[in-house]
Amino acid sequence: MESRTDLTSEVIAIVAKSLLLRPEMVHEGSRFFLDLEAESIDILDIRFAIESRFGFKFQNDEIRELLQTIAAEQDVTEKDIPELFTVGRLVDFVWLKISGKKPN
Amino acid sequence: MGRTALITGGSRGVGRAIALALAKDGVDHLLINYLEQDATMRALQEELENDGIRVTPLRYNLSQPDEIRQMADSVRTHTDHLDHLAHCAALTTFKPLHQVKPNQWDLVMNVSTRSFLVVVQQHLDLLKVGSSVVAVSSTGSQRFNQNYGALGVAKSALESTVRYLAVELALKGIRVNGVISGMLGGDSLPLFPEIEEVVKYTLQRTPAGRLGTPEDVAEVAVFLLTRAQWMVGQHVILDGGYCLT
Ligand SMILES: NC(=O)c1ccc[n+]([C@@H]2O[C@H](COP(=O)([O-])OP(=O)(O)OC[C@H]3O[C@@H](n4cnc5c(N)ncnc54)[C@H](OP(=O)(O)O)[C@@H]3O)[C@@H](O)[C@H]2O)c1
Numbered sequence: 432m433e434s435r436t437d438l439t440s441e442v443i444a445i446v447a448k449s450l451l452l453r454p455e456m457v458h459e460g461s462r463f464f465l466d467l468e469a470e471s472i473d474i475l476d477i478r479f480a481i482e483s484r485f486g487f488k489f490q491n492d493e494i495r496e497l498l499q500t501i502a503a504e505q506d507v508t509e510k511d512i513p514e515l516f517t518v519g520r521l522v523d524f525v526w527l528k529i530s531g532k533k534p535n
Numbered sequence: 536m537g538r539t540a541l542i543t544g545g546s547r548g549v550g551r552a553i554a555l556a557l558a559k560d561g562v563d564h565l566l567i568n569y570l571e572q573d574a575t576m577r578a579l580q581e582e583l584e585n586d587g588i589r590v591t592p593l594r595y596n597l598s599q600p601d602e603i604r605q606m607a608d609s610v611r612t613h614t615d616h617l618d619h620l621a622h623c624a625a626l627t628t629f630k631p632l633h634q635v636k637p638n639q640w641d642l643v644m645n646v647s648t649r650s651f652l653v654v655v656q657q658h659l660d661l662l663k664v665g666s667s668v669v670a671v672s673s674t675g676s677q678r679f680n681q682n683y684g685a686l687g688v689a690k691s692a693l694e695s696t697v698r699y700l701a702v703e704l705a706l707k708g709i710r711v712n713g714v715i716s717g718m719l720g721g722d723s724l725p726l727f728p729e730i731e732e733v734v735k736y737t738l739q740r741t742p743a744g745r746l747g748t749p750e751d752v753a754e755v756a757v758f759l760l761t762r763a764q765w766m767v768g769q770h771v772i773l774d775g776g777y778c779l780t
Binding site: 448449450451470471472473475476479482483488489490491 | 571572598626627628636638639641643
């Protein structure tokens with residue numbers, strides 16, 4: 432993976448394919464549950480597709496833990512997670528996994 | 536040569552109960568597949584190892600045929616034969632069938648049903664004459680259950696797969712059968728919407744007066760795997776009599 436921009440397009444393509452959306456309907460700010468109407472089984476589907484494409488495994492509940500940390504940092508509660516869970520956050524997470532680098 | 540068994544989705548619920556029942560029945564090496572819950576798998580491994588059973592945990596995602604192939608490669612490094620194979624892994628979304636989206640349909644089918652076929656195919660060289668296979672289905676394959684359509688359809692296909700493989704593999708001396716379970720209680724209670732109502736209704740219609748347990752299912756699965764020598768391509772229904780009322 433050359434850059435985070437390439438990664439963003441790839442993740443958007445995966446998300447769009449899974450949710451049967453046109454890629455141009457998905458962007459970094461799209462919130463999975465609120466804007467894209469994803470359900471928990473869709474997140475699993477997207478996760479499996481990402482694991483298969485990028486060759487790493489999510490640890491059990493890793494995304495949830497990440498979002499909880501962000502929620503705590505932003506001083507919001509668990510119920511705000513749907514608000515926080517965007518395509519961009521997923522891209523950051525995958526970027527960290529495959530490059531070892533934190534997003535800017 | 537020790538007795539070996541491979542169990543998909545074997546780390547908890549029905550798969551775990553089958554692992555424990557097979558150990559009790561004299562199997563000395565259990566190869567147990569699961570998706571991700573390492574701690575649950577470790578606890579079962581410790582329990583079995585304390586009883587002198589050899590355990591090989593297999594963390595592979597059965598939705599991916601390539602991972603099933605990798606799992607089979609790994610299994611081959613641990614054993615040159617499998618006496619028994621039990622397929623328990625399943626995954627679903629509980630909602631009306633007419634609202635199930637294509638990707639959700641595919642995922643449920645792939646994990647619950649296609650993986651059974653691919654697991655059997657990838658381990659066929661290890662299943663020798665006299666070996667046996669069992670698949671775990673559910674009563675939602677045969678009749679309507681609220682919010683159960685995705686898995687109900689997948690289980691129907693699973694049962695059909697059992698019948699086809701049973702005839703084809705009987706020629707190789709491998710017996711294939713299935714169990715069809717009704718709703719299980721306790722920790723195995725499915726995450727249905729309005730579960731209290733569903734349990735109440737199910738109990739009212741169940742002559743045996745209780746929900747099943749993973750051990751109820753394991754008892755029959757192990758019978759099919761180890762003793763029912765003339766049984767080929769059949770399913771045993773376990774539901775406390777629910778389907779008769
Ligand atoms: N519970 C019931 O009321 C009921 C009734 C009738 C029939 N059944 C059938 O009985 C079987 C077992 O059900 P259960 O309720 O005992 O199961 P469960 O407790 O939900 O356990 C599911 C098992 O499958 C594994 N698994 C899930 N997705 C997987 C994947 N993609 N790849 C590999 N492994 C995967 C899980 O691993 P992790 O632990 O790592 O997630 C776990 O070991 C299923 O076929 C189910 O349809 C259940």
